[in-house]
Amino acid sequence: MARLRKEDTATRGRFHKDFLVGIIAAFLLFSATFMTVRAADSALSEADKGCLSCHSSEGLKKDLANGETLALHVQGEAFAKSVHKAIGCAGCHGDVDLKNHPAAQDNIKSLRQYAIERAAACRQCHEDAFKQHEGSLHAARVSQGNPLAPVCTGCHGSHSVSPKTAYETCVNCHSAALGAHRKWLPNAGLHHEVVSCAACHAPAALRMIDLRLYDSAAKGWVSEKEGSPLFEKLARSMDADGNGLDAAELRNLLREINRDAIAAPRTLRGRVELRTGVEAHRLSDKTQAIKACDNCHSDGAEPFRNITVSITGPDGRPVRYRARKEVLSSVLSVESLREFYAIGGTRNKFLDVLFVLALFGGIAVPVGHMTVKWLFRKYLKRGEGR
Ligand code: HEC
Ligand code: HEC
Numbered sequence: 001m002a003r004l005r006k007e008d009t010a011t012r013g014r015f016h017k018d019f020l021v022g023i024i025a026a027f028l029l030f031s032a033t034f035m036t037v038r039a040a041d042s043a044l045s046e047a048d049k050g051c052l053s054c055h056s057s058e059g060l061k062k063d064l065a066n067g068e069t070l071a072l073h074v075q076g077e078a079f080a081k082s083v084h085k086a087i088g089c090a091g092c093h094g095d096v097d098l099k100n101h102p103a104a105q106d107n108i109k110s111l112r113q114y115a116i117e118r119a120a121a122c123r124q125c126h127e128d129a130f131k132q133h134e135g136s137l138h139a140a141r142v143s144q145g146n147p148l149a150p151v152c153t154g155c156h157g158s159h160s161v162s163p164k165t166a167y168e169t170c171v172n173c174h175s176a177a178l179g180a181h182r183k184w185l186p187n188a189g190l191h192h193e194v195v196s197c198a199a200c201h202a203p204a205a206l207r208m209i210d211l212r213l214y215d216s217a218a219k220g221w222v223s224e225k226e227g228s229p230l231f232e233k234l235a236r237s238m239d240a241d242g243n244g245l246d247a248a249e250l251r252n253l254l255r256e257i258n259r260d261a262i263a264a265p266r267t268l269r270g271r272v273e274l275r276t277g278v279e280a281h282r283l284s285d286k287t288q289a290i291k292a293c294d295n296c297h298s299d300g301a302e303p304f305r306n307i308t309v310s311i312t313g314p315d316g317r318p319v320r321y322r323a324r325k326e327v328l329s330s331v332l333s334v335e336s337l338r339e340f341y342a343i344g345g346t347r348n349k350f351l352d353v354l355f356v357l358a359l360f361g362g363i364a365v366p367v368g369h370m371t372v373k374w375l376f377r378k379y380l381k382r383g384e385g386r
């Protein structure tokens with residue numbers, strides 16, 4: 001059984017190499033084209049330029065009846081780089097009619113009131129996020145009159161919306177909270193690195209483990225280059241049966257990615273994330289946040305049932321590919337998941353111990369379909385092949 005599998009992987013490996021060379025060549029050829037198209041793309045539409053002919057001037061402002069001042073300056077370049085360039089100003093300001101604009105009027109009571117009212121525009125296109133946010137603790141604080149509690153724009157901004165991680169977003173306002181976690185969470189710094197804030201603060205949402213490519217030499221996440229999206233193609237080509245990467249396929253993917261890595265190999269670091277970004281809006285009161293360790297540190301814990309492998313995309317959004325949950329417990333993953341030990345959640349630490357025992361004693365303990373003996377043989381083979 002084990003042998004059959006091994007041969008299988010070897011043939012597949014050869015096929016993949018040819019296939020990959022093809023893909024890489026194709027991308028080198030086309031990346032120049034991508035660049036030019038993108039450059040042309042970043043220009044704003046005529047309608048938007050029209051709005052900016054007035055709103056790009058820095059001094060433009062409006063005095064409100066309550067004494068506050070609304071700055072009317074909008075940064076065109078930042079908007080052109082934002083996710084909303086395609087919808088244009090009219091996407092959120094459909095109510096502005098240039099025939100009678102600007103109509104000087106006292107329609108705005110306060111800056112806060114204006115921010116709350118305008119955020120309703122987000123609903124047209126992001127109904128799901130809107131609904132989840134409506135039930136959140138922040139929305140409750142907003143309606144209780146807390147002037148600092150965020151509406152949509154409090155976390156995303158209005159004219160330079162870009163994909164962001166929960167960590168940077170939340171810490172903007174909650175830097176003091178980081179210390180509060182240390183009182184009950186050992187190694188809190190590490191947890192904040194590998195567990196997204198929403199994974200604990202949206203307890204009703206579904207979690208998963210995202211295995212993200214990590215550069216252990218540079219100590220940072222690996223980013224994909226603009227215009228050459230290789231990762232997903234690579235993962236797809238490894239995933240021969242199309243039902244998610246298994247442990248052997250994942251190992252092959254990593255070896256392929258590391259082919260030219262000289263300083264130190266890229267590894268995978270597991271992050272506990274929510275399964276969808278939309279659910280990051282289901283934030284509950286702190287009394288309901290996940291606190292019990294066994295939510296993550298136990299065999300078969302909920303987050304460990306869904307696995308993805310990912311790279312940070314050029315725009316900061318993760319590019320994900322599905323993996324099978326067995327990758328976390330398979331002996332074949334020892335190499336790929338060197339950097340990830342959620343005690344109890346993955347069995348790697350335990351397997352490392354087995355590995356050492358195998359080296360010294362040559363014992364043969366059945367692990368899943370394979371024996372450690374077989375693993376050991378494979379390990380030596382790999383040494384020869386290099
Ligand atoms: C001719 C210059 C000019 C153009 C063109 C222009 N605006 Fe304005 N806009 C203004 C001025 C001046 C104000 C402030 C009006 C006031 O004091 O009440 C304003 C106010 C606003 C406000 C603040 C809210 C309000 O109702 O006062 C928004 C939002 C706005 N403009 C959006 C737009 C959009 C979107 C476009 C393009 C479709 C646009 N503007 C085109 C000059 C302009
Ligand atoms: C994704 C939605 C969205 C798009 C697209 C958008 N705006 Fe806005 N705009 C808002 C929101 C929300 C506010 C309310 C202010 C706030 O909360 O920051 C606002 C406020 C404004 C204001 C009042 C001053 C201010 O900054 O608060 C002006 C002027 C304005 N927008 C102009 C524009 C122009 C010009 C464009 C196109 C270049 C544009 N907007 C595109 C959402 C948008």
Ligand code: HEC
Pocket residue numbers: 083084086087091092119121122123124125126152153156157158161162163164277317
């Ligand atoms: C007219 C439709 C429309 C409106 C209104 C709108 N958006 Fe968007 N939004 C989009 C589109 C289209 C995208 C780009 C989706 C993509 O690139 O996959 C987007 C993307 C986003 C993203 C990034 C999503 C990601 O994948 O990370 C955020 C965050 C976002 N919008 C927030 C807002 C906020 C906040 C408002 C209100 C101020 C708003 N949007 C209003 C259409 C809209």
Ligand code: HEC
Pocket residue numbers: 119122123126129130131133134138150151152153154155156164165166167169196273274276277278280281
């Ligand atoms: C408390 C901060 C916060 C508030 C308030 C907030 N968001 Fe978000 N939003 C986030 C974070 C963090 C993410 C990224 C989650 C992730 O990818 O893990 C996100 C992601 C998104 C996305 C991308 C979802 C996806 O499919 O990945 C959209 C769209 C969005 N928000 C729209 C909105 C809208 C509309 C509102 C207002 C109703 C809003 N957000 C209010 C923090 C916030």
Ligand code: HEC
Pocket residue numbers: 137138141146148149150154155166169170171172173174197198201280283284285286287
């Ligand atoms: C714009 C500022 C802002 C941002 C961004 C923000 N929050 Fe908040 N948050 C607040 C305010 C204000 C409160 C209310 C504090 C209070 O009630 O004393 C609050 C309350 C909370 C509470 C409840 C604390 C308690 O005492 O019960 C939690 C938990 C929380 N936020 C988590 C988050 C998370 C997670 C994110 C990121 C997804 C986030 N916040 C983003 C401003 C923010």
Ligand code: HEC
Pocket residue numbers: 167170171174177180181185191192195196197198199200201286287289290291
């Ligand atoms: C491992 C789960 C977990 C993670 C990860 C986590 N939190 Fe918490 N957080 C909690 C729990 C549980 C509490 C309530 C602790 C208590 O007081 O009993 C809490 C409390 C808070 C509070 C209230 C603090 C106070 O002073 O009482 C805020 C605000 C908060 N968290 C924000 C965040 C932010 C921002 C992040 C991401 C950087 C984050 N949390 C990450 C579980 C978590």
Ligand code: HEC
Pocket residue numbers: 184185186187190191194195199200269270271272290291292293294295296297339340341342343
């Ligand atoms: C939401 C999931 C989650 C919760 C809840 C959680 N942890 Fe963790 N914890 C993790 C993950 C994931 C790691 C793995 C970090 C790594 O190796 O990359 C980790 C790592 C650790 C480590 C460090 C292991 C090492 O290799 O250094 C300790 C110790 C730990 N957790 C203890 C706890 C305790 C005690 C609690 C309860 C008070 C707790 N954790 C709650 C997810 C969680």
